[in-house]
Amino acid sequence: MSLSTVYLGLGSNIDRHTHLCAGLDALAAILTEMRCSPAFESQPVGIKSGPFINFVVTGKTDLPLMELGRRLKFIEAENGRYAPDRKGLPLDIDVLMYDGLLGSFEGLELPRAEILKNAFVLWPLSLLAPELVHPGVGQTMAQLWQQAHIDQVLAPVAFEWRGLQLTQP
Numbered sequence: 001m002s003l004s005t006v007y008l009g010l011g012s013n014i015d016r017h018t019h020l021c022a023g024l025d026a027l028a029a030i031l032t033e034m035r036c037s038p039a040f041e042s043q044p045v046g047i048k049s050g051p052f053i054n055f056v057v058t059g060k061t062d063l064p065l066m067e068l069g070r071r072l073k074f075i076e077a078e079n080g081r082y083a084p085d086r087k088g089l090p091l092d093i094d095v096l097m098y099d100g101l102l103g104s105f106e107g108l109e110l111p112r113a114e115i116l117k118n119a120f121v122l123w124p125l126s127l128l129a130p131e132l133v134h135p136g137v138g139q140t141m142a143q144l145w146q147q148a149h150i151d152q153v154l155a156p157v158a159f160e161w162r163g164l165q166l167t168q169p
Helices: 016-028 065-078 119-128 141-147
Strands: 004-012 032-036 040-042 052-061 092-098 103-105 108-110 154-156
Touching: 004 016, 004 065, 004 119, 016 032, 016 052, 016 065, 040 119, 052 119, 065 092, 065 108, 092 108, 119 141, 119 154
Parallel strands: none
Antiparallel strands: 004 052, 004 092, 032 052, 040 052, 040 154, 103 108
16 A cells, blocks of 8 residues: 655644643554654634644655544544543644645545644744645745744744654754
């Protein structure tokens, strides 16, 4: 079976390090050649809550898109995403891109619109894969970040997973 390249956005605003590391551990079981962007702290967008830590992960998978989506929902659920009494967002994992697909796939729009709307997605993605071309726009992530006029404040934040520093001092 052939491998597909995926880009995933991760975020958390509750026990952030614990949930994000649990998410990375689970992703390491379904992705090969996994790499992570630096981590950023950002204020919430669209919800009232504490600050988030966000970053982007890329890797290769043999899972078809819809099966990958189901696995990501399971990982989120294991981390309390859908608990009725939760306060905030323990773990959010979004498929940003999957093999350069463009369009709607069972309700999932790819590439994800948040790439162009949210600094906490575009900046880490531009650092992780600056030469990656957005299939809907035809520009690289580095170009898109340079041209972005997104009114959101981000701050690099120290984050370590399995002894690897995602954000360099």
